[in-house]
Amino acid sequence: MKMTVNRIRVVVLGSPRSGKSAVVVRYLTKRYIGEYSSTGDFLYQHRVAFDGAVSEVEILDTSNCAIRGCLGEHIRWGDAFAVVYSVCERRSFLAAAEILSLLERTRLPSCAAVTLLGNKRDLEHAREVHADEGQELSLRFGCQFYEVSAAESCAGAALAFHALLREARALALLLPAPRRKLAAYSVSKVIGTIFGKNSKSVRKKRPSLSI
Ligand SMILES: Nc1nc2c(ncn2[C@@H]2O[C@H](COP(=O)(O)OP(=O)(O)OP(=O)(O)O)[C@@H](O)[C@H]2O)c(=O)[nH]1
Numbered sequence: 001m002k003m004t005v006n007r008i009r010v011v012v013l014g015s016p017r018s019g020k021s022a023v024v025v026r027y028l029t030k031r032y033i034g035e036y037s038s039t040g041d042f043l044y045q046h047r048v049a050f051d052g053a054v055s056e057v058e059i060l061d062t063s064n065c066a067i068r069g070c071l072g073e074h075i076r077w078g079d080a081f082a083v084v085y086s087v088c089e090r091r092s093f094l095a096a097a098e099i100l101s102l103l104e105r106t107r108l109p110s111c112a113a114v115t116l117l118g119n120k121r122d123l124e125h126a127r128e129v130h131a132d133e134g135q136e137l138s139l140r141f142g143c144q145f146y147e148v149s150a151a152e153s154c155a156g157a158a159l160a161f162h163a164l165l166r167e168a169r170a171l172a173l174l175l176p177a178p179r180r181k182l183a184a185y186s187v188s189k190v191i192g193t194i195f196g197k198n199s200k201s202v203r204k205k206r207p208s209l210s211i
Pocket residue numbers: 014015016017018019020021022023033034035036037038039062063064119120121122123148149150151152
């Protein structure tokens with residue numbers, strides 16, 4: 001069977017320390033490292049095969065977007081968005097709600113695949129945001145919702161990313177090619193690594209996944 005190849009750009013957004021890097025690395029490598037550098041944005045590339053087609057997936061793990069003022073650029077760049085908050089930090093949940101609202105205002109409704117990820121569900125004793133609240137927020141914005149623990153298992157992150165990629169691919173088939181502009185943003189500057197944001201040795205590593 002002939003496989004088609006398409007490209008899906010995923011942007012991971014959320015408050016500092018909510019676990020964006022941990023969730024992305026868990027999905028890509030199945031590993032949990034514990035500490036990740038926060039010095040900037042990192043772009044991971046990999047290939048996934050599902051539903052008879054191959055997708056070149058680029059995942060942009062962002063850092064301090066709100067402070068650096070590049071959120072708008074990131075939103076224009078992406079086809080799909082994972083908005084992460086920590087279930088142990090209400091402030092990060094409120095920030096996630098603001099990001100969802102911005103996404104809704106910036107993109108045409110239903111023009112992008114979006115998932116809301118409540119991370120750190122292993123820290124039940126420190127929970128500040130109930131799962132129902134995440135569910136309600138996702139209903140309000142018509143996006144997917146998962147509670148995950150990057151620390152505890154890779155299943156949640158994998159499930160969430162696979163569902164997001166499926167939705168992004170379905171939207172790409174339905175909608176005309178969106179205006180994906182890189183603007184002044186240079187991808188070459190943000191190529192990251194899978195095993196450590198500062199290591200250059202695995203910079204070009206591109207894992208292949210079959211869903
Ligand atoms: N207990 C627990 N800790 C987690 C989990 N995910 C991430 N952490 C921890 O939370 C801290 C922040 O994780 P990061 O992945 O660096 O968070 P980030 O959102 O990428 O942070 P910035 O790059 O600063 O924006 C680290 O100490 C992680 O080990 C989780 O699921 N459970």
